[in-house]
Amino acid sequence: MRLRIRYTKLGRVRFISARDLGSVWERAIRRAEVPIAYSQGFTPHPKVSFPDALPVGHASTGEYAELTLTSEIDPGLVLARLSATLPTGMDITTYLVVADGSPRLAKYLQATLWETAWPAATADEAADLAHELRRRGDALMAADAVQVVRHRPKGDKVLDVRPPLVAVATSCQHADTGTPPNTTFATFRAVLRNDGPTIRPTDLVVALDSLGDMPLPEPRLYTRVAQGRIVDDGILEAFTQQVEPLDAGRQVEAA
């Protein structure tokens, strides 16, 4: 039996690296007594796969994993147990039982909706920043190519952020909880295609920074909101077939 899972990575667990993620899951799976299958060979590994790595420190409500089991189980029951024993901040939100011959998980994850958030001291300040971000976002979409430099230990790399970029939107959001609590955020959302060269939201911020006179403040949080198929107003989430809207403000109003 194969299961595909959508889960979150919020709060403290954001700092678990992609390298350590496997053992965090393996131990949770053992605690929850999920009948996971193991690979053959000298060092058997549990058959848990993650389609792509989330940069350390980034939050997500759109993480995915695929589990191969040795027996048929009641997924609702077992996954509830697994979700409960995963570290706080990692919660399983949706699952699908995979039919035989189903295409690879990555095939369903064609694009990603990213959100970058800047906390502001006041609602006015957030509105001003959102205005500035909107202006720069429009400039970004209007450009044919926007090159950024990504600094890496091995040396700098020059990337064009424009090819995978599908759409952007800016808004202001108020959060009663979270860190710091009771703060208004200016947020910038972008839909990026997953095929081709990987452009990260940090690259987009560098691009936005280059599209104005004043340097942008440092963002507080990057969040991978969801992954799925590109639709007009956002992402059609791969498992739920619900639209995650590009315009974060709209979602807030709806909620």
Add this chain to the structure above:
Amino acid sequence: MCAATLTIPSHFDADLAAIRRPHDPQVPPSYWDVLEPVLPKVSQPAQYVGGEHNMSVTPWASARTRWLLCYPDTYAIGQPNQGIQILYELLNERATSLAERAYAPWFDLEEEMRARGIPTFSLEHHYPLWAFDVFGVTLPHELGHTNLLNLLDLGGVPIRSDERNLDHPIVLAGGHAAFNPEPLAPFLDAVVMGDGEEAVLEIDDVLATAKTDRVEGRLTSRVELLERLSGVTGVYVPSFYEPRYAPDGRLRATVATHPGTLPRVPKRTVQDLEDFPYPQKQIVPMTETVHERFSVEIFRGCTRGCRFCQAGMITRPVRERRPETIQKLVTEGVKDTGFEEVGLLSLSSADHADIGDIARNLADTYEGTTTSLSLPSTRVDAFNVTLSNELARNGRRTGLTFAPEAGSERMRAVINKMVSEEDMLRTAEIAFANGWRNVKMYFMVGLPTERDEDVEAIAQLGIKVYEIAQKHGRGNKATVSVGGFVPKPHTPFQWAAQDTPEEIQRKLDLVLEIIKPYKGLRLRTNDPQEGVIEGLLARGDRRVAPVVERAWRLGATFDGWHESDTLPYWHRAIADSGLSLEELSHHERDEHEAFPWDHLDAGLDKQWLWDDWVDSIAEKPLDDCRWIPCYDCGVCPGLDIAHDTGYTNPETRGPTLPIINSGPAAGPLGGSPDLPTSAARLDGDA
């Protein structure tokens, strides 16, 4: 800028007395909000966030006493430490106490913390060190001393004990290196000697009362609090003692100067490990650490009598955990944590009287599963290979590690490591014949009476094992690991001179020269310079304390790390102090020379240690007192304790196996090559 500015609270503007109150306290600030934005910039940020499975979170106000337990190194090194986990669980089980954990921040985070005013913090709530009642630090070795000062300084606590008042945490040390805490004497308020389980709970009681008394005006000074703490057996308060020096500058004695203080502080010993089946709820790390496994201490103490081994001397006598308790701890712990590996810990794990049964039962339990079993710290004998085969039923037979410690028979008689070359070669033969592919051997150079031929014998033994490896398969390997010996307090070798790093290097080169032609035989060595700081701090007295402080002020932290070259700071600090390494480390001590730890009683009779030192020079071995009559090392009668093992107390331990003597006279340690899975070593001469 539109980033919200965060006001950073500090101890300067906090109401410390209110935060400390046993009832209705003010809750200290959490530094999480200030720390979080920094974390993406530092290496391995998951080590600073807490949130692991089995973390214990108690609200500040629901506890009366609040402890911050610390291993003064990185999370990766410190998190698996059993001592901290035992005390963490014991304290958190109490309805009236709370314990959180702290580790040393790596250089990148420390820089950010200092720049932003973030103090040493706990992982559970990210509360500041300065808010806790006790800063309980384990000193498993000497190379965390500068980190301890750094953590105090970062944590808003004066580094010197005499600068602290009732509003500061009690700085309490424990662990093996605390058996000579003198180089840290001015910085520590109190030290727990020996096993911490009972002592820590008694200290917690004293503290709870003291806190109430303070609120009600019955306790007004820190000295009074220290007096009460020194009333707990096993607690040493350094400021209540003073060293006396002879005119030539030599230490004459360390004497109790505070009224009502004992002249010697005895160590604490838990007689029955069954009283403390901990840690059970072991922390499951979310980032890489040095030992990611469910560990069970199968016995404490060791009386093999290796003369270099401080752990074996200060943890006497041997106290075994019952096999059924071990089985229960492991099975429940593996289920609870999800760990893939089980470690059966002790100073010489194959010595548990029931190890054969323990290993077989666990191997049966986990046969065909992905749970693996490991037995670190094993002896050089065939029984060990049998045991390892048993434990490796599920997995690969990759590497086995043995510790002959010295290369020549003569040298092994000096150090009382009763392993013959025949043992080692036969063990290697059996290991490779059983499909093991790599045998690793630990050795030391710089041992007392050592001659070049003894050093060369390390290489020769390594080559012989390598040749056996090759006979069984071209891909098989052997590894020789050689470290420089550092004499430790409370051992027969406490009188020995430590080799200079130059001399250690010369000896390592001798080994390297001989094994160089053998391509599959690997040599692993450490930088001999590393032993310099360790040696200085291991046997130093209070005159070394200013050196520790100076080295730290010059920039020394993480002394055990290659990434941190602190030796120049130490050399400068030593030079500034007017002390000499020659005097402190590299000369042999006299019979009647006072040691800085003479007033700290590990139970060992100093005359016995001296006699054993003399026997050592005479190359006279001494057998294990589990198998021969008591030879009066002093521990059991002196501290009113006894061995608690299947060998020594069969009447209280139920049926057990017959005992055979080990040692040269009785043939090589550990039975025959064709041992079955039981503790055949005990089945008589097979």
